[in-house]
Amino acid sequence: MHCPECGTKRSPGAATCGACGFALATLEPAQKGAAVARTMMGVSLADLAKGPNAAQEVDPDAPTRVMPGTKNPPKPVVPPPPENRTIVGMPALAPSAGAKPTPAQAPAQTLLGVVSPNAAAPGASPAVKAPPPAEGTLLGVARPGIAPLRATDPSAEPARAGRAREMPHELGATIVPEVMERLRDANNARPPARDRDRDKLARKRLVLPPVQPRGEIPRERVRKNRRRALPVILTAGLLVVFAGVFAVLYTSPPPLTARVKATPEGREAVEIECPSCPDGTKVQIHAASADVKKHVALVTLPAPLALGENRLKVSLDRPGSGRDESVGVTVHVSYRLRPDLTGLANEKPSVHVAVEAVGGTEITIDGKPAAVKDGPAVHVIDVASDCTGPADEPATLKRRVPYVVKTEGGAREEGAVDVAVGIVPLHIDAPGTRVIVEGETFVLAGRTMKGAEVLAAGKPIQVSADGSFAQRMSVSSVGSTNIEVRAKAPGMAPRIVPIAVRRVEKLAAAAHEFMADKPLGYAAFAAAQASDVGKPAVVSGEIVDARTQNHQTIFLLDVPVKEGCPKGQSPCRVRLVHGFPNPAKAGEVITAYGQLGKPWSAPGSSVVPEIQVAFTMPGERR
Template structure:
């Protein structure tokens, strides 16, 4: 038989279930031999005689319900050994001897086979349904037949006081899966075990990546700052620690080479105030990595040199100042008014551009500034200005000339492609930069003429010329002596330090020639003019930018100003006088 609680097959003669502990029924072998009751409770022998023939009615027997007739009165219950499956009596001679089955032979639907003990035993005090039938214990359809613990006793057998009320322990068995489902379930369980380390590892990698991103900041591949070129053009300074020398960096159409991890890229147009996003292409030499990097250049202010002021009558350099709102700018110690828009700081450079020069020169200025941003950040710097100055040399008439006539010749030279103006009027310049122009003096008196040479992108060169027209040179000599000019003994030892000072000297012409509209004499100064005795001849070089009729061997007196000394073949410096005019004979 099987345990009615958990379904476990029990051994013959077992009292309790080995799995759940449920109490199993154990019948007396002597009693089992006489068991012959059927499910309907009617013996076959009684049914053969008729429904009620000579059978006493047992009031405790269950009521027989016949199909289709509703409730019937109690039937006489034959002895249990004469009852059949269908409730009809059969001849006793025909009743075969049936071996009592074992408890394990119960049927699935709870119907007893012949020779099986009755399903329900009436016990004293058991509940009745009110019509003389005992109330059967409910059983689940499909459960294994449950033998009753208590049996119906005959005669003088004592009846138990109560039914066995052993507690039933409910055991929940796992669901039985098909064979294929068990394989799939086992495979899924193994897959889950294998997936767990992968999931944990992936989670750790994600945490590490997030931490690396938050706490590690790699250095930028390059940095960019606004700068200015020596010529005053706006540029971007690129600093690239990973770029070797020779790397080419390019912004737009302009490029530059990296030297010591830095390159200065001049821009074709100025950057805008505020934030500027630029794309920098990096071309490393050889097999180095090429890449394009986006950079942001912040321009909070701009100080830009402006060279347009060099064309003014008095040359000047301008520094244009622009700044975003809330920024204070102080340039060259003076505050710049940038609240209402761009401001201009003017630097006078006329002194640097004035005076003759045989070769081009460079005009340099360093303008310091202080910037305070709205956030309180202070930045000190300087605007560097460097621009070339056009050369200009005047051969005639010299820096100072006194004439009796109405005209003189203006001659000199400058650089190729330069333009020359005299008194604001352009004069013709040859391809090699030389020029010669006859000028007129309309009236007696002093006339100051400014000669200016200029070229695009350069500062001009200005040479002033003082021209004075007189009626008589003798009267001009007397006036000149009132300036206390230096004699030979006084100016000879000065050398270059005496340049520009008035001087006068007399002597004999020992050499004379004409070049570039100039009359050049070499004068032998006598002892009475200050030449030390016994030291050989004392010579002075005279340069007169005007036609001079004096000839070799004549004695003349020259009035003018000292120039730069000239070296002589004997390695002795020869003083030079830029002659304003000459008088024949010795000085009186």
């Protein structure tokens, strides 16, 4: 069976058309053994009731009928009586033998013609007589005396040959639900619920849009897609133009510049350069932070970075209502040169520069190649000379170590490692840097900064809270003894003061030996330069003033003319500093042997020479 709506062949048992969705009515047999047949044109229900071969009896006098569109005429079929005319394709119900028609089996008026349900039973009178034949014929029913559907005149064949060949179609119609209900009521069969639902669906007619040719569908879609794509293309073009204009006119601030540097304390830091950051901007990396000064901030890191790529998040907090933001920067560490201050605790203080680099990097530090192929290297800088000598105030040890780096890619970088560290102060009051004694003991006294530690000959001595100290030292035998006094504090370079102590049996013999070195007299050291400090000197004169403090004696000596004081410039004064308690008093004449020190000046007085006394002898020089 084909769908009456679209002509698509129906699948067996389908309730709706698979192509257009049209509801297809089904017909259930009213009784067991009853067959539902579908008739072709010119086949009556009575012929179908006679059997499958009843419609094949041939009447030679009957007119020949053919199916529309068929080429070869089929066998002639006996036309049914007028009263047994059926609707084309109408199913005919074949009742069982001996069944009597009931009043409910009245003929039902259908779309084309009249259905005679009991026409197949021989001898049975229909409940309603068929209408008399009209002038015309029903669709698919041949009337005697009317010409057959196919022309028998051979001359008519050429006329038909010019027309397009018609495809054979099955002409028929589906029984409407009312006819199905009446047929079922005639057989005392009530349709099930699903049939009633199908009947309801059959009453609904689906209106489908006209089917377009296959060639028109792609062209229509192309036109629609073009219409839809045109606004998108225009919008994208405008966005591209706007982006180009924005990129040309808008000048974004320069990005942050980050590089690794070493602090004066030897710690690793990241130097952030931000041209758009005003002074006072707070720059934070992890938990460390620093303020921007002249667009640069040095953020000291709690731990050194790893060699290679390091991704850091930099937070910028601009002062006031300035824009705050977080910027990600990448810091590449291909090598690392950092100062190491652990060498300051050695017997000879030194500063180390630790050198690390990735493979293929060559480093030359302070003019010497650093071997980094087998791992980190250490460059040693001797700073003992900067830490040696007395100093009343703290000083700063500074070193600038140049280096040259050649990376694996051939890039060359030059720079310097800056080292800056404080030096602990140390002043020696007694016995002085060079002393000559007759006794077996002397007193080591001086001062340093608070919290510093003092060692004499490698042994610690007691230091008071204010930094002063005094310790009696012993000289066990005659001869020279060198003592090193060292003051140290955490995070600072030590201060070293060497002391030369010589024990003699008689000071007179030591004076005779001292004069053999031709020491400077007053006339010579009065005009001495700063380069003459430390040279041996000798002077005689009358004591004007004498004071004892912190285990040392200070004299103010008046030098006579015969000792080199120019005439007319009297008095000529000299300041003597002796690191022993000296019993000499004012008005006495003494001779002092020692080394020339730095000039000394008292508030409100002129500058006078100073001598660090090694020993004194009573009386004038002979």
